[in-house]
Amino acid sequence: MLNYTFVQNIKILAGNGCIANIGEVVSSFGYHKALFIHGGSLRRSGVATKVEAALGRYGIECVDFERVKSDPPASLVDEGAAFARENGCDCVVAIGGGSAIDMAKAINLLRFNEGKILEYAAKPHVQSPGLFVAPTTSGTGAELSTGSVLTDTEHDMKIPVPVNNSMPEVVFLDPELTVSMSPAMTMQTGLDAFSHAVEGYCNLMSSMMMDPICEKIMEMIAESLPAAVADGADMQARARLQAAACMGGWCLTNVYANVGHSLAHVVGAHYHLVHGSACSYSLPPVLKHMAPAVPQKVKRIGRILGASFDGGETPEQIGEKAAAAYIAFRDGLGMPPVREAGVVVEDIDALAELVVHEPFAQLTPVPVDHAAAVKLLREMLGL
Ligand SMILES: [Fe+2]
Numbered sequence: 001m002l003n004y005t006f007v008q009n010i011k012i013l014a015g016n017g018c019i020a021n022i023g024e025v026v027s028s029f030g031y032h033k034a035l036f037i038h039g040g041s042l043r044r045s046g047v048a049t050k051v052e053a054a055l056g057r058y059g060i061e062c063v064d065f066e067r068v069k070s071d072p073p074a075s076l077v078d079e080g081a082a083f084a085r086e087n088g089c090d091c092v093v094a095i096g097g098g099s100a101i102d103m104a105k106a107i108n109l110l111r112f113n114e115g116k117i118l119e120y121a122a123k124p125h126v127q128s129p130g131l132f133v134a135p136t137t138s139g140t141g142a143e144l145s146t147g148s149v150l151t152d153t154e155h156d157m158k159i160p161v162p163v164n165n166s167m168p169e170v171v172f173l174d175p176e177l178t179v180s181m182s183p184a185m186t187m188q189t190g191l192d193a194f195s196h197a198v199e200g201y202c203n204l205m206s207s208m209m210m211d212p213i214c215e216k217i218m219e220m221i222a223e224s225l226p227a228a229v230a231d232g233a234d235m236q237a238r239a240r241l242q243a244a245a246c247m248g249g250w251c252l253t254n255v256y257a258n259v260g261h262s263l264a265h266v267v268g269a270h271y272h273l274v275h276g277s278a279c280s281y282s283l284p285p286v287l288k289h290m291a292p293a294v295p296q297k298v299k300r301i302g303r304i305l306g307a308s309f310d311g312g313e314t315p316e317q318i319g320e321k322a323a324a325a326y327i328a329f330r331d332g333l334g335m336p337p338v339r340e341a342g343v344v345v346e347d348i349d350a351l352a353e354l355v356v357h358e359p360f361a362q363l364t365p366v367p368v369d370h371a372a373a374v375k376l377l378r379e380m381l382g383l
Pocket residue numbers: 140192193196261275279
């Protein structure tokens with residue numbers, strides 16, 4: 001009987017400056033013409049020109065698609081795939097944050113599958129090779145996570161599209177690409193990655209193979225995030241955060257998240273909070289909620305964050321201590337209090353219903369019913 005799976009079949013090339021090798025790598029697969037997906041900032045920083053030159057040295061032509069948007073609209077993915085076809089592109093290169101990589105995975109899928117991208121939220125797709133990506137943020141882990149979150153602008157909804165067969169052939173983890181992130185973005189993306197590790201660790205799908213990876217991700221972020229926020233040019237901290245976030249994406253693929261991300265998705269969508277900030281506000285009440293079911297794991301999280309335990313604590317006290325340690329860590333990075341986020345909740349019952357029915361909530365070790373969701377929301381939002 002198979003109780004859990006453990007999959008990672010994407011080649012990762014890592015190291016300072018490794019993006020310079022992209023031409024050699026892409027040409028080794030036999031490709032000649034790349035759709036190049038990125039946002040405008042990559043052009044302004046000069047990185048886009050360098051990547052085009054690196055590809056050009058190996059005879060690979062680039063067709064620019066400089067149209068990345070945050071919360072990528074599904075219609076933009078449809079346009080991108082049509083644009084790739086019209087221009088005869090035989091591969092896709094994407095450099096950017098989670099939105100760029102989510103767009104790229106979805107555009108790559110549509111190059112080999114007829115129709116519009118949202119159709120594939122609920123139906124399978126054939127293998128779609130030829131994608132090469134390099135993340136410029138250290139948070140979402142989109143380079144290894146097998147979903148693409150797109151916005152259905154007609155219905156104002158976020159739709160996760162499974163992209164299991166449209167994943168990158170090669171991921172370039174080049175820490176130098178993350179140096180231009182501001183301290184605030186470094187903090188928000190790093191806290192998102194930390195939440196992926198916590199929520200994968202305390203999860204009905206957690207396994208004895210993923211658990212040590214989740215622990216290590218938390219340790220690496222607890223150690224390196226304060227350093228990278230304080231000094232964006234600390235390359236060792238940047239490299240460790242990049243590796244940790246990438247492994248966090250792998251956790252999402254194998255064990256998903258829990259109600260922490262359900263709260264962040266619901267509150268984030270309604271009040272336009274940055275995803276990593278929303279995750280950081282949801283985590284303390286979630287740690288307390290889960291402690292009765294997984295006290296040893298919550299204690300371990302607390303210890304990673306600097307809390308000490310004398311062994312006599314009840315599960316509830318373990319939850320309190322771990323939550324306090326997380327809040328001290330988060331606030332010490334400079335995260336503003338949730339009351340400054342401008343969230344004015346008029347109907348908490350309606351929000352709670354959305355949380356209860358958000359798919360990740362069902363993976364929480366302690367069930368999340370309506371009353372629990374109201375309690376979690378109240379504490380998350382300081383109501
Ligand atoms: Fe996340």
